[in-house]
Amino acid sequence: MIGTWAHLLPTLLASFFASMVEFVEALTVILAVGAVRGWRAALSGAGAALAVLLVLVAVLGPALGEIPLGWVQLIVGALLLLFGMRWLRKASLRAAGIIPLHDEAAAFAKQTEALRGRGGVGAGFDQVGFAAAFQITMLEGIEVVFIVIAIGAGGVGLLAPACLGALAALAVVAALGVVVHRPLAQIPENTLKFLVGVLLSAFGAFWFGEGLGVAWPGGDWAIPALIAGFALVALITTRLGRLAPARASA
Amino acid sequence: MKWLKTIWDEFIGLFVDDVSFAGAIVVWLAAAHVLFHMDLVPGAWRGPLLFAGLAVIFVENTLRRARK
Numbered sequence: 001m002i003g004t005w006a007h008l009l010p011t012l013l014a015s016f017f018a019s020m021v022e023f024v025e026a027l028t029v030i031l032a033v034g035a036v037r038g039w040r041a042a043l044s045g046a047g048a049a050l051a052v053l054l055v056l057v058a059v060l061g062p063a064l065g066e067i068p069l070g071w072v073q074l075i076v077g078a079l080l081l082l083f084g085m086r087w088l089r090k091a092s093l094r095a096a097g098i099i100p101l102h103d104e105a106a107a108f109a110k111q112t113e114a115l116r117g118r119g120g121v122g123a124g125f126d127q128v129g130f131a132a133a134f135q136i137t138m139l140e141g142i143e144v145v146f147i148v149i150a151i152g153a154g155g156v157g158l159l160a161p162a163c164l165g166a167l168a169a170l171a172v173v174a175a176l177g178v179v180v181h182r183p184l185a186q187i188p189e190n191t192l193k194f195l196v197g198v199l200l201s202a203f204g205a206f207w208f209g210e211g212l213g214v215a216w217p218g219g220d221w222a223i224p225a226l227i228a229g230f231a232l233v234a235l236i237t238t239r240l241g242r243l244a245p246a247r248a249s250a
Numbered sequence: 251m252k253w254l255k256t257i258w259d260e261f262i263g264l265f266v267d268d269v270s271f272a273g274a275i276v277v278w279l280a281a282a283h284v285l286f287h288m289d290l291v292p293g294a295w296r297g298p299l300l301f302a303g304l305a306v307i308f309v310e311n312t313l314r315r316a317r318k
């Protein structure tokens with residue numbers, strides 16, 4: 001049971017926070033489409049993309065069960081490490097002030113301007129608005145699908161909590177979008193990315209090791225230890241990164 | 251079809267945005283595979299060694315980018 005919780009909780013949290021980051025970015029564009037081109041095109045485009053994404057999860061998720069677990073853990077572990085450590089590196093560089101933070105309000109303004117430049121909305125169905133909403137939901141949603149399938153494929157019974165986390169994030173972001181009705185610029189996007197980067201890197205290392213037959217000290221409890229390890233390394237690196245430009249110019 | 255290419259590019263971009271960083275991770279994972287397969291590392295050290303290599307890659311690459 002202890003081992004189960006060591007898997008389940010990080011799986012649920014990683015899926016929830018990672019999906020939330022992606023859905024917040026998609027919401028910004030969908031709001032821009034709704035404001036400029038109309039809500040019918042925005043919602044139908046987003047809805048169509050969500051349907052395609054659900055089919056992808058339904059097909060790909062169980063299909064992974066046909067591949068030997070050791071291979072899945074190796075491949076998914078390596079991909080999760082590439083994905084998670086990339087996010088962690090970017091979040092660390094942003095937190096250190098090396099690269100600018102992502103700004104949802106600026107993204108909304110840019111998207112709104114671009115959509116206004118695509119001509120007026122006619123009387124019929126607005127293909128421009130539909131395509132814009134469909135494309136952004138697919139783009140961000142593909143990332144969510146990868147995260148859900150990757151963290152759900154590493155062990156038996158993890159796909160359900162991974163799906164649950166993503167659906168909960170979708171519900172939260174959609175509800176906030178309806179209530180707030182503007183980009184969710186107040187969400188601490190970089191902190192979420194940092195957290196998700198830590199979680200996915202830890203899962204990736206654990207599963208890649210499992211795929212190689214590594215006997216982790218403490219068994220499943222190596223996952224919280226890896227989470228703590230990646231968090232500590234990233235926090236120290238961020239601190240050192242803040243000093244780096246001064247050191248380089250000295 | 252252009253949007254399909256955009257989605258494909260975005261998918262690859264999930265894993266690689268700094269080639270040297272992604273390359274170092276892949277090389278280390280391959281090296282760990284060989285080292286463990288050839289039994290060159292004692293069993294109890296394999297997990298910590300895998301993590302340590304990843305941590306070194308992260309710190310080195312992030313600080314190198316910070317100093318640019």
